[in-house]
Amino acid sequence: MSTCTRKIPIARPSLGEEEAEAARRAILSGWITQGPEVAAFEEEFASYVGAPHACAVSSCTTALHLALHALGVGPGDEVVTVSHSFIATANAVRYCGAVPVFVDIDPRTYNMDPGLVEGAITPRTRAIIPVHQMGIPCDMPAILEIASRRGLPVVEDAACAIGSEMLIDDRWERIGRPHGTISCFSFHPRKILTTGDGGMLTTADPELDRRFRLLRQHGMSVPDTVRHSASTVIFEEYPVVGFNYRMTDIQAAIGRVQLEKLPAMLARRRDLADRYTGILLGIDGLEPLALPAWARTNFQSNPVRVTPRFPLTRDAVIQALLDRGVSTRRGIMNAHQEPSYTGTGLWSLPHSEHARDQVLLLPLYDTMDPDDQAYILDQLRELAGRES
Template sequence: MIPIMTPFIGEAEAQAASAVVLSGWLSQGSEVAAFEREFAAAVGSDHACAVSNCTVALHLALLAVGVGPGDEVILASHTFIACANVVLQCGAVPVFVDIDPNTFNMKPELVAAAITERTKAIMCIHQMGMPCDMEAIMPLARAHGVAVVEDAACAIGSEIRMNGQWERIGRPIGDIACFSLHPRKLLTVGDGGMMTTSNVEYDRFARLLRQHGMSVSDSVRHNSRTVILEEYPVPGYNYRLTDVQAAIGRVQLTRLDEIVARRRRLAQTYREMLADIPGVRAPSEPEWAKTNWQSYCVRLPEGADQREVMQKMLDRGVATRRGIMCAHLERAYAHHELRLPLPESERAHRGCILLPLFHQMTEDMQEQVVSSLKAALVKQPALV
């Protein structure tokens, strides 16, 4: 069986985790602090705040930029449902806009049409690692005084050209960027997240809320020569990352360049192999973006049955996933009012599949994937 993804993780990560376990300090401490510094340096950000997953990073980011009850947040429906959920958790209203079928990211012109006097933030989702068109969206946001939160869950190592200069996603371009460290992502710590920003107040806010609103961290109290009594000036959350996870993350971070380079080579091989299958459309990058190819999403021929193709490929030993979900099609959002039609989002959801892509993948594995896709698309003659 060829899986959709398998983490690139090994003995070095195991040794790093073991060292923390044997140290006696397992919770948020010096390893987390070191991981934050190294992550910030890797993406070019002033600050990085580690948290327990990307969903809570997005929650803190929205709260930090002032999203609250009655506000509106513009985002794509074509993404994991967590993005819409965190908007609701802030008491705000998700306003869905459609995507560009070429990048699977929201179209800037539709974002402009969705802005109202209640718009508090735009959530730019770098879907499957493909950078959103930030050069077009940022002027819209700034002109209307709207905050920009980047869902960079899938985009560690991706690059975008801004003002003629290439930079990594996560600097950030907007106000805050949020990353995932889930096993489906390029870097993993089991599960975890990171929030990056250039705004020191946003960083302080996130650090305060991630640990119950506690005024002094555990490590500061532990290392102090005098008694410190903590205070709780605001209600907070338990959104912490452990030192065990951070130690794994620090090793993973040293592999980033290697992982991105490898995935880009694998994506190019896929593109060449898929060229011979009629009607199948391979993904491509706009000239201003360099994706990390966190997921490899192909568009099936018109009329192909997505589920049937996936089942036939599974029968041949190849795991796939459906096209990216649409929040507005889930029962949880059945009563949510749509202001704009979302035809491209729905078309991508129903007409695309994700092919396996992981660091350890061989060319033989890719050939098996492509041959199984080709066989799955062959129509059997009807029985007379």
């Protein structure tokens, strides 16, 4: 049993007095459900990513579901996506009664391999969901070319990607403009920008944005903010079956503070990631992330592949680090390897499976102590010197 007293978490939300004061302000305002803070957060978020429209919801899972539902995805339809993602990506497809069709990833970027998308499209395909995994941008131009040619909408799962950028036509553009039809973000505590939980949809299509807003609030024809501010009596109607997918004003108030802090948080994370990469490149058997020249990640996570040249297996490294007080995580899961997806298809996804089994995620958060990072790197050097 380990006697190490050092405890380094895999992640830590960057929340402080400013967020506490923002939550207090919302609570004392008397309006704590979806209201003026949500509207302000939506406007500020849209401005940050460069999107015409942003709609706040209760999670990225509900954002993905709303996106597909609003696009008309339903029973018997297919959606091309990756298995190599948190289970919510595939689950959102199944919430619509549709079937996720999985393609493999590019082993360098851990994202959808665009060269496999065309072959996965059938007459039943209704959408494509690329995932900006761990904040690493997908090859969107290649995916969008296929989608445009085949007349398919693209829903970007940008759960991890706030602040990440792509080089498009010699210009850096933020994930979420969106480049596809819709982008979906998460504000879970493991994400860089957190509201405790919550999500956001961005789109350039005003009709889709209108539909998101209708569906997130039970299909209510008149939002309660309008009813409460009206000088005459207004009775709402429910023209469609909707959902209770709203964000609260307390969450949005916190999100607005987090958005202000985001540039500094991103800069700090990138500095830490650069230090990791510089040292890891000198440790035989460990492969840090190698970004393509057209991508800037936010380093939502810091993946390292443990190759057969390393004296320990990936799982043994995870345990050895835990014994030394360092929390890590395995590589991103694969939906097709989970019991809930057993029998849903005969998938050949070797790169996805290797990534799950060979990659570990090192601790990374903007308040990380440099001494803790140095300690982690020292432990990896020591493990690298072990006899196989």
